[in-house]
Amino acid sequence: MRVVLYGILVLLAAAVGYLTLSWYAEINSSEAYGGPFTLTDQNGNTITEQAFRGHPTTVFFGFTNCPEVCPTTLFELDGWLRELGDEGKDIRSYFVSVDPERDTVDVLGQYISNVSDRIIGITGEPGKVAEMIKDFRIYAKKVPLDDGDYTMDHSASIILLDRDGAFFGTIAYGEDSSTALAKLKRLAAS
Numbered sequence: 421m422r423v424v425l426y427g428i429l430v431l432l433a434a435a436v437g438y439l440t441l442s443w444y445a446e447i448n449s450s451e452a453y454g455g456p457f458t459l460t461d462q463n464g465n466t467i468t469e470q471a472f473r474g475h476p477t478t479v480f481f482g483f484t485n486c487p488e489v490c491p492t493t494l495f496e497l498d499g500w501l502r503e504l505g506d507e508g509k510d511i512r513s514y515f516v517s518v519d520p521e522r523d524t525v526d527v528l529g530q531y532i533s534n535v536s537d538r539i540i541g542i543t544g545e546p547g548k549v550a551e552m553i554k555d556f557r558i559y560a561k562k563v564p565l566d567d568g569d570y571t572m573d574h575s576a577s578i579i580l581l582d583r584d585g586a587f588f589g590t591i592a593y594g595e596d597s598s599t600a601l602a603k604l605k606r607l608a609a610s
Contacts, residue, residue, distance in 0.1 A: 452585035455555030459516075459544035462529035467542055469585065476511045476588070476607045477581040481558045483519035483572045484531040489593055490515075491535065497578060497591075498536035500601055508608045517543040518553060518560035518574045582610040 454469060461467045472479070478497060482490035494515060501508050515532060517523035520543045523531075528541035543549065553560050560574040576593035580603060588607055591600045 453556070453579070453581055453587040454552065454585075457544075457548065457552040457555070459542050459548055459552065460525055462525060462532050462541035462543075464525050467540075471512070471514070471540075472581050472585045473583070475583055476610055477585070478511060478513040478591075478604075478607075479516060479556070479579045479581065480514070480577075481516045481518050481553065481556070481560065481574055482576075483517055483574070484523050484527055485519065485571065489576045493576065493578065493593060494532070494535045494539060496597070496600070498538060500597070500604055501536075501538050503601060504604055504608065508604055511604065511608055513539040515539050515541045516552065517541065517549065518558070519562075519572050520544055520546045520549045580604075580607050582607070 452469065452473070454472070456469050458466060458468050471477075480490075480493055480497065482493065484490070497513060501511060501513065504511070513536075515528075517528055523541075523543045525543060528543050532539055532541040556579065558575045560572060563571050563573050565571060578591040580588040580590060582588045588610060589603055591603055
């Protein structure tokens with residue numbers, strides 16, 4: 421009986437190890453992160469996944485009616501990019517709306533331009549945005565409010581992509597500024 425139990429434990433350990441290694445290899449592969457998309461930027465221009473290639477990139481998923489997380493994150497990201505100065509001049513930054521029903525090109529353009537000239541807003545048809553959210557493994561869910569309106573619950577980390585569009589790391593909401601700056605410096609040097 422002990423031999424059978426040890427055998428089962430060894431098989432379970434091997435399976436967990438294999439799954440962990442597969443997951444780690446997937447997120448740390450040199451392949452581009454996410455998937456193909458064709459959406460619209462805040463200026464009404466078509467934008468695809470190719471915008472995330474050729475330079476270090478930050479991507480944040482949020483929405484313009486967000487009361488705290490999104491404006492705080494965009495404000496902090498803009499400040500970190502300014503603080504990096506020439507060291508971070510190659511970093512491109514994007515804000516992808518998880519609420520494309522309300523976040524039209526005009527709404528998104530006005531919202532982003534009030535915060536930063538370094539961050540580009542992305543929106544589009546709800547179905548296409550939903551595909552991008554899924555491909556980038558972002559959590560986003562419409563949450564009804566008592567007054568008949570709704571809000572959006574969503575992931576709150578900034579995704580970092582290297583020059584090839586591969587996953588490079590994240591900056592968590594509320595992360596210490598010195599840590600976030602160090603991550604952006606490493607990203608800029610990638």
